[in-house]
Amino acid sequence: MFEQRFKNIDDILRKEAGCASELDYTEQTSWLLFLKYLDALELDRAMHAELKGEDYSRIIDEKHSWGVWAAPKKADGSIDLDTALTGDDLIDYVDGDLFPYLKGFKQRTTDPDTIEYKIGEIFGEIKNRFQSGYSLRDVVEEMDGLSFNSQTQKHELSHLYEAKIKNMGNAGRNGGEYYTPRPLIRAMIQVVDPKIGDRIYDGAVGSAGFLCEAFDYLREKATTTAALETLQKHTFYGKEKKSLAYVIAIMNMILHGIEAPNIVHTNTLGENIMDLQEKDRYHVILANPPFGGKERKEVQQNFPIKSSETAFLFLQHFIKSLKAGGRGAVVIKNTFLSNSDNASVALRKELLESCNLHTVLDMPSGTFIGAGVKTVVLFFEKGKATKNTWFYQLDPGRNMGKTNPLNDNDIAEFVTLQKTAAESEKSWTIARADLDEATYDLSVKNPNTPEDAPLRDPNEIMTEIAALDVESAKILSNIRRML
Numbered sequence: 001m002f003e004q005r006f007k008n009i010d011d012i013l014r015k016e017a018g019c020a021s022e023l024d025y026t027e028q029t030s031w032l033l034f035l036k037y038l039d040a041l042e043l044d045r046a047m048h049a050e051l052k053g054e055d056y057s058r059i060i061d062e063k064h065s066w067g068v069w070a071a072p073k074k075a076d077g078s079i080d081l082d083t084a085l086t087g088d089d090l091i092d093y094v095d096g097d098l099f100p101y102l103k104g105f106k107q108r109t110t111d112p113d114t115i116e117y118k119i120g121e122i123f124g125e126i127k128n129r130f131q132s133g134y135s136l137r138d139v140v141e142e143m144d145g146l147s148f149n150s151q152t153q154k155h156e157l158s159h160l161y162e163a164k165i166k167n168m169g170n171a172g173r174n175g176g177e178y179y180t181p182r183p184l185i186r187a188m189i190q191v192v193d194p195k196i197g198d199r200i201y202d203g204a205v206g207s208a209g210f211l212c213e214a215f216d217y218l219r220e221k222a223t224t225t226a227a228l229e230t231l232q233k234h235t236f237y238g239k240e241k242k243s244l245a246y247v248i249a250i251m252n253m254i255l256h257g258i259e260a261p262n263i264v265h266t267n268t269l270g271e272n273i274m275d276l277q278e279k280d281r282y283h284v285i286l287a288n289p290p291f292g293g294k295e296r297k298e299v300q301q302n303f304p305i306k307s308s309e310t311a312f313l314f315l316q317h318f319i320k321s322l323k324a325g326g327r328g329a330v331v332i333k334n335t336f337l338s339n340s341d342n343a344s345v346a347l348r349k350e351l352l353e354s355c356n357l358h359t360v361l362d363m364p365s366g367t368f369i370g371a372g373v374k375t376v377v378l379f380f381e382k383g384k385a386t387k388n389t390w391f392y393q394l395d396p397g398r399n400m401g402k403t404n405p406l407n408d409n410d411i412a413e414f415v416t417l418q419k420t421a422a423e424s425e426k427s428w429t430i431a432r433a434d435l436d437e438a439t440y441d442l443s444v445k446n447p448n449t450p451e452d453a454p455l456r457d458p459n460e461i462m463t464e465i466a467a468l469d470v471e472s473a474k475i476l477s478n479i480r481r482m483l
Contacts, residue, residue, distance in 0.1 A: 009143065010025055013025045016129075016130060018130050022164075025168075026167075027129070027244055027248075031122065031123070033251060033255075035070070036146055037255075038060060038119070039060075041115075060102075070140045070143075091128075091136065099123055099128060103123045103124045104120065105123075113260060121250075125243035125247060126244075154257065157255050161252060162182070162209075162252070166179050179209065180288045181406045183406045183407050184331075185286070186217075187408075187414060187415050190217075191359065191379055191415065192286065194218060194284045195218075196227050196230060197230060200235055200237065200282065200286065201237045201238065201282035201286075202237075202238045202286055203314065203318065204289040207245060207252055208261070210286040211236040211258075215231060215236060218231055231258075233260070236258060238263045239268040243265070246265045268314070269295060269313050273316060273321075276320050281322060281323040282322060282323060282326060285318045285321060285329070285330065286329050287314070287328075289314035289330070290314075291311040291373065293309075294309070295313055303316050303317075305343055305350065306343065307347075312347055316347065319351065325381065327380070327381050328379070328380050328382070329378070329379050333373055333374070334444065337441070337442040337443055348441075351378070352385065352432060353386075355381060355386065356380060356381045357380045358389060359378075359392070360376050361376060361377040361379070362393045363375045363394055364394055364395060364400060376444070387431070388421075388431050389432070389442070392414045393427070393446050394410065413426070424448065425448050428446060
């Protein structure tokens with residue numbers, strides 16, 4: 001229904017001089033989609049207030065509403081092009097009036113949990129990259145054709161938006177930074193099995209894929225009004241450092257059905273983990289923190305185990321942020337399991353002693369398109385030391401990439417076997433007592449893989465070649481006699 005409009009918008013953006021990449025396309029689509037959504041939300045709230053005989057106070061004032069600057073309508077419902085701004089007038093209005101007004105919500109609103117505050121946050125970070133007001137007018141008219149009136153429409157829009165995020169991740173050098181494959185996320189959620197009432201957290205939220213999928217997982221279980229309100233307001237929490245990812249996360253969660261996402265724009269690693277209190281802890285942590293990044297020494301001072309590797313700092317943050325009995329599932333480079341540097345050894349020891357590292361999922365190359373690294377997923381429970389760790393080596397039987405991405409069937413066996421920690425050709429268990437206490441090496445070494453055949457003796461090979469040569473000579477001789 002809406003797919004063609006999204007394609008039309010992308011076609012327009014590709015011709016716009018101010019937009020040079022998939023990241024720009026997604027950013028510009030995001031702020032316009034957000035304002036279109038707000039307009040639909042305003043109409044819905046006003047209608048409900050009218051049915052109750054109550055007054056309704058708008059979020060966005062009339063002057064800056066979508067129906068005034070973006071899509072003024074004629075009596076027949078079509079856009080009134082005689083009064084609608086376009087060209088330089090439209091660019092001047094957006095840059096000089098609309099964005100400053102929307103950015104000001106952050107100063108006018110003190111409660112960070114409200115949608116008003118999120119408006120201020122978003123438009124304080126994002127920029128209008130349109131240089132042509134005619135291109136912007138074309139995109140606005142396409143955007144006006146989208147509708148949020150039904151759950152089916154919102155569901156379709158959320159899928160289309162996810163596709164944009166996936167394209168953005170695939171186009172960048174760090175594919176995993178913006179997009180974690182959804183089949184992997186769904187498998188992680190099934191293993192962790194969050195419950196309604198759990199507080200779920202991602203401190204490297206990116207595009208909020210983990211939180212959106214967890215919301216979808218729990219929404220079917222929310223059968224009461226109280227449960228739905230809990231999911232809306234008191235379940236999903238995230239932090240994000242980068243401006244574009246923050247905006248995308250907010251928009252993605254809104255499209256999935258969470259009106260005022262609890263996402264904070266901050267550098268998670270800037271917080272001293274020793275200052276974390278019980279109120280700051282969570283029941284479930286799901287995350288794919290950035291790997292390969294480097295943090296400054298002043299940031300490293302916030303952690304007992306010093307490391308410039310961003311992912312190692314995040315893992316410390318996640319362990320500290322879990323409640324006793326809390327469950328975590330975290331993607332990390334597979335070299336974490338075997339690196340011999342002091343930080344890696346100390347962090348493995350900390351994880352094994354403070355948590356039950358019950359499962360390690362070894363992912364194949366190509367899982368994260370464009371990332372170029374192999375990863376594992378660590379599944380752990382806070383509060384009990386590790387006794388045994390079950391490993392599963394995922395092998396989909398093909399090379400993965402853009403045209404052959406990970407799918408739910410690829411990972412279904414892992415989810416099934418993990419419930420009982422069953423052994424197979426792809427899975428095995430390591431006892432903590434068998435680990436080298438000097439290194440705590442957890443390398444992925446599948447003992448159930450059939451050993452390669454032993455190398456043959458060279459003399460045996462030469463004898464066989466000579467015998468084959470004799471046999472070939474006989475065959476050729478017989479052929480010549482026949483001719």
